[in-house]
Amino acid sequence: MTAALQHTWYMTVRHLRALFRQPAWVALTLIQPIIWILLYGQLFKRIVQIPGFGAGSYIDFLTPGIVVMTVLFSGGWAGMGLIWDLDNGVIDRFLVTPVSRGALIGGRLVQLGLVAVIQSAILVSLGLALGARYPELLGLVVLVACSVLLGAAFASLSTALAAVVRKEETVIAAVNFVILPLTFLSSVFMAQNLVPGWIRSVARFNPVNWAVVAGREALSATPNWGIVFARAGYLLLFATVCAWLATRAFRAYQRSV
């Protein structure tokens, strides 16, 4: 067990180092959500005036949504890293060492989690600078935790897909055709009681929405912790199932070598 944790950390360090050696990529992953916050925050500023929206200011409402969305996308791209490693023979090299098998996926997830914390901190700071106000720090912690769970779940799915198809194009397509719609079928941008009934129904089963709802609820002045815990529970369950799928897909890869 200690070896597994140690190996996971070694792999985490490897992925973090590779990421920070590409500052352009780091910047790129942040530019998009920053544009969302700046642009959407302005564009839909007066949306909160619609009766029943239920939020004081749109920037209060939007910031947690963008945090969730950003971590979600980082998770979605996780499979790309695995494909590069498979293509470069790095995974095969690791597989003939005594490395803990779980560390090969675990390292990616831990790196993603750490990066998610940094991304969230930057985005929340931006939100605060633009006038968002949140009563408790605890709410922010819950938001980040739920985002990380969601990101880990989608990173696992992306990794599973990568291990099975081993094609960059497929992962790109999956991110664009699955993750983006899931974002719009949630309350990232719009209050749920103002969207059509069918979207509301879909959103109820949408993990992206669980994370947004839990995070936003935890940030509200008087959080309903029942809502928060239920959504966080679903997310934990979902992430566990996805991680299991990823290990299965990885074993399928090992069998195919």
Added chain:
Amino acid sequence: MSEATRAIEASGLVKTYPGGVRALDGLSFEVEAGTVFGMLGPNGAGKSTTVKILTTLSRPDEGQARVGGFDILRQPDGVRRTIGVVAQRSGVDKEATGRENLRLQGQLFGMGRRDLERRASELLERFGLAEAADRIVRTYSGGMQRRLDIALGLIHGPQILFLDEPTTGLDPEVRTGMWEEISRLASEEGITVLLTTHYLEEADRLARRLVIVDRGRIVAEGEPEQLKGELRGDAISIELQDPESNGRVTHALGGVGEVRDVSVDGRSLRARADDGARAVPIVLQTLEASGVRVASVTVARPSLDDVYLRYTGRTFSQAEQQTPEGHRNEKKEARR
């Protein structure tokens, strides 16, 4: 070979890839500890598949093997701690420096920090990478990456080293340097080396014993000199001016007692003789008498190429070209 001196023993290995491609068709061999053992064969013969199975990357459909005394199926972790692997395809992390690559590899084997740092510097020095040690591997030349691959395989001081086509695609000078390094591993450090290659010269020069693999089977086994010795005598190769069409060459030479093992393929005629210098004039006379025109003649001591021809009925270059569709799969697998 006694139990204790056997570093690798494989028996009856069979591997079929999806699509019914039989990459290994009952492969068995033993490797004596502390020696360089060669597996020679054209692309797609099953060499890489054998390495993948013995290094626990892949599982055989049938058969069993022990590596360093550990069962590859039941004790894969024991095998992994004992071996170093240099795969056919480079496995270096191109986004990290050479030293970082070595450090991570050593950490996975549980090496202590000081031991690891010392060993990494030593290997970087030894493989001529000391100056480039802290550069990102992406900037390395092909030869440098290959040397780093070998250093990675050696970082934890393995007893057994697998080298899957270590010199493929390298410049001749780089290759010669690599050969020296490989023979030193076995002679000075007592490491058992399993080397696969499709260079006859490489197997001839490095391997104490070798097997010739063709289509997933072993077709010949022995020491290089012994295999060549079995061919008794010199190889005569003759280039004809016109391609043979009606068997008259074979027919004509059938009556010449000085040569045997006559084979003709297009314009190329090969035969063996106990005394090449004496046989050549007779062969030429006979051919001339039958109206066959000769473009050139060479006489050579037997090479492993001749051994290969004798056991498989194909020359090495033919085998490389006519790699059957199915056997090409092994390369494809390797590339993925």
